[in-house]
Amino acid sequence: MKYMMFVCTDSEPDTDTAELPDIHTWVAENDARGRRLDGDQLAATSAATTVRVRNGELLVCDGPFTETKEVIVGYDLLECADLDEAIEIARTHPMAREGRIELRPFFSPRG
């Protein structure tokens, strides 16, 4: 199964002082095992632009800026046997402690 792993900030990061896992090791290991297909960091939300079309009119604006401090700062595309494997990968990402990780499976039509 494919999972999109959204790497997010969180208003209440981990208070444990143990050393954080190294992100480069995390990437290298999961790439080597074929469980991470792609991934990257995103620029700050100050660089974001919102696009809408309403009644044929293009509406472009700066943002979105929300009050919340919980924003997506990166993503990784995972290929896993099931949710438990995806959770095992997510838990070792440094941002699982500094922020939080959201796992979303790809849509698959029922058959």
Next chain:
Amino acid sequence: MADVTNADVDAAAAVSAVGKDAFARIVATLIRVTGDWTLAEDCAQEALTLALERWPKDGVPANPGGWLMTAARNRAIDVLRRVSTERRKLRELAALALTDPGPATARKEDVVDDRLRLIFTCCHPALRLEARVALTLRTICGVPTADIARAFLISESTMTRRLTRAKTKIADAGIPYRVPAGPALAERLPGVLAVLYLLFTRGYDAGGEPAFADEAIRLVRLLEQLMPDQPEISALQALFLFQHSRRDARRDADGNLLTLDRQDRSRWDHAAIAEGLAVLARTRQDGPYALQARIAACHATAASADATDWRAIATWYDELARIQPSPVIELNRAVAHGYAHGPAAGLALLAAARAGGALDDYPPAVAAEADLTARHGDRDRAAALFRQAADLSHVETERRALLDRADRLGS
């Protein structure tokens, strides 16, 4: 309408006796083979219905569990035949070993694994807690959706939607149908036990559904049988047995809840207590449930309320508060110290427990303060506190018991 014959009555008794145990096995096995939760439940249900129809005429089969499994499997094959894309599942269903799934063979690897798999999947942390409890009741215990809905105070259609949403999440999110292995098992087991605990309290609480307590005990026994080396499972079983032993003594003739000191101890189920003590004696480690069970054992073995070993209970609560701190445990700890070391000691600990404000609207916290205050000698303040606790309570029998205590202090 046909007359009800003795054969009908015998058959109905046989179906309900075998059905409870068979339901989880059938559902668990059919889910493993077909991956279709609704199909599995429907076929298990239809097998039970068919048994009610056939057994009065043909007699109860020699191997009722095997008969039900065969009937459910055949029904699943019928349903899947209509869907041409399901050939692989059909082959696997046809190949299902239809040996006796009765209690005598319960330790057979495949049968055992299926039910454990079902329990761990229903209790997966990626599902909402309320969905875990409802799914456990529906798929493992076979409780009808309408009964679950009534206990959760929601409509049947809302409960049906909630169950469907949970099953859809299992399929879409890729929640595995598997017992976690290695260190993951230790991480996931407490979540499973928490669901059973919630199920039990749903049955045990004032205004709850009493049958759920029996289901919780049945499940914890099954879990202990399937995973005999997990001390917290045995401890939870002991805890349930101690609490359940008081089921006939907990209310007065009018249905009011009675506190431990006012219960007729001769009406406690002493066989259940003896079983709980035997189970607990085998449990060496002291996890949260073992500590709660040891506390419950102190109450269960006291000849009278006055003979309760409150010092021991206070010590167990100190330990419990250390490994699993929570406002409710701090509250119970304060009560225990109030009996072991006097009301002043209890009031001091209770003030600390309530400092965070988490217990402000919790009737038992206010009632405990009322009780300690009464024993400390301030009857007027105690009566006012009992009335305050009664105002906070939403359970009529509990409310009446609290008002009764306030009145007795006032006179």
